[in-house]
Structure formats: structure tokens, C-alpha cells
Amino acid sequence: MNDFVAVRVVSPPAGVRQVPLVLDSPHSGRVYPADFGYACDFAHLRKAEDTDVDDLFGDAPSLGATLICAEFPRSYLDPNRRVEDVDESLMDGRWPHPVDHSPKTRSGIGLVWRVLDDKSPIYSRKLSVAEVERRISHCHAPYWAAVTRAIEAAHGASGRVVHLNCHSMPAEAGPVSWVKQGTRFADIVLGDRDGSTCSPALTTLIAEAFRSEGLSVAINDPYKGVELVKRFGRPQDDRHSIQIEINRKLYMNEATRERTDDYPALKALLTRVTARIAAFAAAAPAAA
Numbered sequence: 001m002n003d004f005v006a007v008r009v010v011s012p013p014a015g016v017r018q019v020p021l022v023l024d025s026p027h028s029g030r031v032y033p034a035d036f037g038y039a040c041d042f043a044h045l046r047k048a049e050d051t052d053v054d055d056l057f058g059d060a061p062s063l064g065a066t067l068i069c070a071e072f073p074r075s076y077l078d079p080n081r082r083v084e085d086v087d088e089s090l091m092d093g094r095w096p097h098p099v100d101h102s103p104k105t106r107s108g109i110g111l112v113w114r115v116l117d118d119k120s121p122i123y124s125r126k127l128s129v130a131e132v133e134r135r136i137s138h139c140h141a142p143y144w145a146a147v148t149r150a151i152e153a154a155h156g157a158s159g160r161v162v163h164l165n166c167h168s169m170p171a172e173a174g175p176v177s178w179v180k181q182g183t184r185f186a187d188i189v190l191g192d193r194d195g196s197t198c199s200p201a202l203t204t205l206i207a208e209a210f211r212s213e214g215l216s217v218a219i220n221d222p223y224k225g226v227e228l229v230k231r232f233g234r235p236q237d238d239r240h241s242i243q244i245e246i247n248r249k250l251y252m253n254e255a256t257r258e259r260t261d262d263y264p265a266l267k268a269l270l271t272r273v274t275a276r277i278a279a280f281a282a283a284a285p286a287a288a
Contacts, residue, residue, distance in 0.1 A: 197233020
């Protein structure tokens with residue numbers, strides 16, 4: 001893994017004024033490290049990806065934003081988890097570091113996934129403590145460092161930062177979901193952890209931006225946001241962090257992961273919404 005680049009950071013191009021807006025796509029990575037050692041079907045494994053989310057938001061740097069993307073797959077290591085969220089049952093030795101399980105771990109999708117969304121196993125082996133530690137140091141640590149640098153730089157330059165944590169979701173709840181299997185989701189789900197990570201004004205602005213484009217929007221139902229928005233969202237300090245979930249039915253065939261004919265229109269829509277968020281981020285803090 002020494003030559004493996006875990007994170008891609010895309011800054012605004014030359015001549016474009018930078019705004020205090022940072023987007024990150026932690027689950028769209030599709031470079032599968034050679035030491036993964038999975039035992040499941042590869043096509044099925046790839047269904048865990050937030051397919052094409054990095055590309056859907058790919059116009060953000062042209063609006064002055066910074067875009068950060070994980071290159072590794074979430075099934076290898078999930079950067080939207082705490083490092084303490086480790087499933088010791090997956091390892092063949094004693095884990096020597098602090099442990100703090102979340103409900104995701106109990107479902108088999110903690111820091112290092114044990115199962116896929118249909119509860120089928122990823123591995124036919126135990127992982128060594130050393131390889132889990134390598135995944136943390138080569139993937140989790142640089143990803144969090146890149147997001148932290150971008151957010152701190154933006155806030156330091158302007159006294160404000162808006163952080164969009166970008167994802168896609170299935171059209172309906174599957175077996176590992178905490179909501180009833182088969183529940184259908186809105187087109188867009190915004191998560192601000194019940195108003196604790198983003199100002200109500202910005203959450204409302206984003207929701208209305210999507211609704212004005214003809215999409216249905218739910219807020220904190222069922223996705224409230226996980227570790228990245230929890231870590232970076234402090235609206236009382238003009239640090240706003242919100243999770244955006246896009247329903248995959250809007251742009252892809254979930255069975256084959258192929259883009260549908262609706263893909264270009266959705267990408268253009270997301271660029272328009274991102275432009276409205278960028279304008280909010282660029283406004284003087286006193287005007288919010």
C-alpha cells in the first residue's frame with residue numbers, strides 16, 4: 001500500500017475565487033487495495049459504493065469550493081466512522097486500542113465492514129490486528145486530515161465554513177437498515193443531527209433549493225449524519241456541516257450500477273444547488 005493514494009483533493013481552478021465551502025465524498029472510492037482479501041463476489045461488493053457521487057458534485061471546484069474524495073472503498077474502511085468503532089470479532093488477535101461501538105458495528109458495518117447490505121459476509125477469514133491498523137493509518141488518518149485542513153483553512157480565511165458531506169442512498173431500506181425493510185426514501189435526505197451541526201437557515205435554504213428543482217426532501221429522516229458532520233459542525237461558531245443523501249433511483253440502475261439517461265440532468269441540478277450554497281457560504285457572516 002506504500003504507493004496507494006487514499007485521498008483526492010480538488011481545489012478551485014486558477015482564476016476562480018475560493019469560497020468557504022468544502023464538500024467531501026467519503027464513500028465513492030473505487031480503487032480496491034491489493035491486500036483487501038475479500039471472499040465475496042466483486043460485483044456485489046461494489047454495490048456498497050456511493051456510485052458516482054464524487055462525479056455528481058464534480059463541478060463544485062468551478063464554483064470556488066474544495067472537493068475531497070476517498071479513493072478507497074467504504075467496504076475496505078469506512079472514513080465516516082470513528083477509529084474506535086472497531087468490530088473485534090473480525091480480528092484474529094486482541095485489539096490494543098480503545099473501542100467504542102456504535103449501532104453500525106452491531107450491524108456489521110462499523111469502521112471495517114464485516115457484511116454487505118444483504119448481511120452476506122465479506123470475508124472468509126479473520127483480519128490481523130496489523131492490517132486493520134494499516135487501513136487506519138493509510139486511509140482513515142489521511143482522509144480526516146485532508147477534510148480537517150480544508151475546513152480549518154476556509155474558516156481561518158473568512159470566519160465561516162460550510163461543509164457538505166455527500167452520499168447516495170438506496171431507493172428503499174435494505175436488511176441492514178435500522179428502519180423497516182422496504183421503506184421508500186425521499187429523493188433527498190438532509191442530515192444535520194437534529195439541528196446541532198448546521199444553522200436552521202442553511203438547512204432550510206438547501207431543502208428549498210432541492211424542492212424548487214422538483215425533488216422531494218426529508219430532513220433527518222432516516223439519515224441524521226454520522227461522524228464527519230458530528231465532528232465538524234458547530235453552527236454557533238459559523239461552522240456548518242450537513243449530510244446530503246441522494247436517492248440512487250434518480251441517476252442509476254441499482255442492480256447494475258450503470259448511469260441512467262437522467263444522470264446529466266441530475267448533475268446539472270446539483271451544480272445549481274451547490275451554487276446557491278456557495279453564495280450563502282461567501283456572504284459575510286453577519287448577513288446569515
